Amino acid sequence: MAHQSDLIADDILGYLKSQEEKSLLRFITCGSVDDGKSTLIGRLLWDSKLIFEDQLAALEADSRKVGTQGGEIDFALLLDGLQAEREQGITIDVAYRFFSTDKRKFIVADTPGHEQYTRNMATGASTADVAVILIDARKGILTQTRRHSFITSLLGIKHxxxxxxxxxxxxxxQTKFDAIVADYHTFAKDLGYRSIAAIPLSALRGDNMIEASANTPWYDGPTLLSHLETVQVEQDAIEKPFRLPVQWVNRPNLDFRGFSGTISSGTIKPGDEIIVTASGQTSKVKDIVTFDGNLEEAIAGQAVTLTLEDEIDISRGDILAASDAKPDFADQFEARIIWMHEDQLLPGRPYLIKMGAQVTNAQISELKYKVNVNTLEHMAGKTLELNEVGIANISSDKALAFDPYDENRHSGRFIIIDRFTNATVGAGMVNHSLRRATNIKWQEMDINKGARAYQKGQKSAILWFTGLSGAGKSTVANLVEKKLHAMGKHTYTLDGDNVRHGLNKDLGFSDADRVENIRRVGETAKLFVDAGVITLVSFISPFKSERQLARSLVEKDEFIEVFIDTPLEVCEQRDVKGLYKKARAGEIANFTGISSPYERPENAEIVVSTENQSAEKAAEAIVAKLEEFGVLGAWYPDI
Structure with missing residues (x-):
């Protein structure tokens, strides 16, 4: 390195020991484009003499080649590592850097200023203790200043x-500096910060970065580095109640059974009583096992294996917690959501929720409101777009263990995953559990689905007809029902247009409304299946996610997807209702196949086409398949 501690040369073990004992501060730099975030961090590294010789040579060469300082050292190039960043002179991705001083160790996240990369900024803020929010002294507080301040507050940063x-x-x-500080304090008064330290800087020139600047004799506060070395952040994770998400059940032989994971908060000692959140079973810690030997105490951040005094049922995903400070355990909760994907959030659509080691299917059951991150105004909305923030109610398939995020950042956060692409589409912070349904229990009935279907001499099922408008879904479904009725079968048809006259008359044709349309119909069809009825559902149902949701509501062999595979051009030529003509003229928005997508089924149980086949022949083929699947024959279930 350009500078090396004498301790490294004389006593490497002592040096390592001294590093181990230093406290660690994670901080984030954020602000608008060109406020100097990368330059600030680069200057900190430079002035702290924490740059390797080869980095120094590369920096000097790059400063002459692509720098923005006229051949002088461009400190931002230490952070802007992507080619696109260097070409544009902006930060795109999150860059993490480690450095240390005599007093403290630091991990700093340099985050992008562009609005389109807000999701990247939120990622960097999620683990930070302090936010360094840069403001260009010439421009004052900008939209991105407000946006980043709100998001850092949303993610629990208090300093x-x-x-x-x-x-x-x-x-x-000084007058301009004081005006900026006053404006910011006015804006930030409701953001819940515990401390705001205002420092006048020139990152490029080094003013008030490491040493107090002679250019600001009117400022008597700390330099930036001095403040970062001394700011007191809460020992948040250690002081919180004990939480251990079980990542692995460690069973190397018959004589050992331990539960491995990284302690997310709190401390634990042998003899402490713990509770398994999901089952409510309790036991005491027998040993705390690590690769280097057993411990007398373990704290947040340590990876350990716990053995217990009792044999109790614990699986991956369970949460071990202090028995006297249990987390919430619920399948409904309110949360703040930052949407991080180009495809909008759609309430009612099934997603995966990953909260620590817990993973389950979930839906955003209600988007209560969106937050204008620039003004903090609450706005009505049915969906969230990329980088938008909202407050929503979430319903999961199984109960999850969590703490409110404001009480415990480690056990109150989660990510939202698209079930088909496995892409992370959102991040969330739990506000509180919803206990409205805790008094509702499933009422068992003596006459069940099997008994009802047996009485009718058939197997109840859903025939889900999907395809473009004009493909012939309703026509074919009607013919299939007539044939089944003639065979003495008990049927009912849920048709897309008919249902919109009653059950779904309040819904439009936006993507969000289409999702809710199918969710309601799927739940209704499930009731008909429980009644022992063969239910025909004729809906465009353009999205794979919603068809999969409907399928998941019933048993595996009770859902039969019927794809009426008629090409768009044929459907448009028919245009029985004149809808395609209106859609082409721009008179109908969000029309499937024209201005809204149709996602073709990939593994439909039955595929027919009315392009070169009559509706009558298609109906005959479907009925034949139902015979083959055993839906129409005598059925003898356990009743």
């Missing part, structure tokens, strides 16, 4: 450094 940068470009004017 802020208001770094008013580029003071050299306003001749170190």
């Amino acid at each position: 802020v450094v208001l770094a008013v940068n580029k003071m050299d470009l306003i001749d170190y004017d």
Whole structure:
């Protein structure tokens, strides 16, 4: 390195020991584009003499080649590692850097300023203790300043450094500095910060970065590095109640059974009583096992294996908690959501929720409101777009263990995953559990689904007809029902247009409304299946996710997808209702096949086409398949 501690040369073990004993501060830099975030971190590394010789040579060469300082050292290039960043002079991805001083170790996240990369900024803020929010002294508080301040507050950061940068470009004017600080305090008064330290800086020139600047004699506060070395952040994770998400049941032989994971919060000792949140079973810790030997105490952040005094049922995904400070355990909760994907959030659509080691299917049951992150205004909305923030109620297939995020950042956060692409589409922070349904229990009936179907001499099922408008779904479904009725079968048809006259008359044709349309119909069809009826559902149902949701509501062999595979051009030529003509003229928005997508089934149980086949022949083929699947024959279930 350009500078090396004498301790490294003389006593490497002592040096390592001293590093181990230092506290660690994670902080994030954020602000608008060109406020100087990368330059600030680069300057910290430079002035702290924490740059390797080869990095120094590369920096000097790159500064001459692609720098923005006229051949002088461009400190931002230490952080802007992507080619696109260097070409545009902006930060796109999150860059993490480690450095240390005599007093503290640091991990800093340099995050992008562009609005389109807000999701990247939120990622960097999720683990930070302090936010360094940069403001260009010439421009004052901007939209992105407000946006990043709100998101850092949303993610639980309580300490802020208001770094008013580029003071050299306003001749170190105290009046302008004071005005910016006053404006920011007015804006941030409702964000819940515990401390805001305002510092006048010139990251490029080094003013008030490491040493107090002679150019700001009117400022008597700490330098940036001095403040970061001394700011007191709560020992949040250690002071919280004990939580261990079980990541692995460790069973190397018959004589050992332990539960492995990283302690997310709190401390644990042998003899402490713990509870398994899901089952409510309790036991005491027998040993805390690690690779280096057993411990007398373990704290947040340590990876350990716990053995217990009792043999109780524990699986991966369970949460071990302090028995006297249990987390919430519920399948409904309210949360703050940051949407991080180009495809919008759709309430009612099934997603995966991953909360620690817990994973389950879930739906956003209600988007209560969106938050304008620039003004903090609450706005009505049915969906969230990329980088938008909202407050929503979430319903999961199984109960999850969690703490409110404001009480425990480690056990109150989760990610939302698309079930088909496995892409992370959102991040959430739990506000509180919803206990409205805790008094509702499933009422068992003596006459069950099997008995009802047996009485009718058939097997109850859903025939889900999907295809484009004009493909012939309703026509074919009607013919299939007539044939089944003639055979003495008990049927009912749920048709898309008919249902919209009653059950779904309040829904439009936006993507969000289409999802809710199918969710309601799926639940209704499930009731008909429970009644022992063969239910025909004729809906465009353009999205795979919603068809999969409907399928998941019933038993595996009770859902039969019937794809009426008629090409768009044929459907448009028919245009029985004149809808395609209106859609082409722009008179109908969100029309499937024209301005809204149709996602073709990939593994439908039955595929027919009315392009070169009459509806009558298609209906005959479907009935023949139902005979083959055993839906129409005598059925003898356990009743």
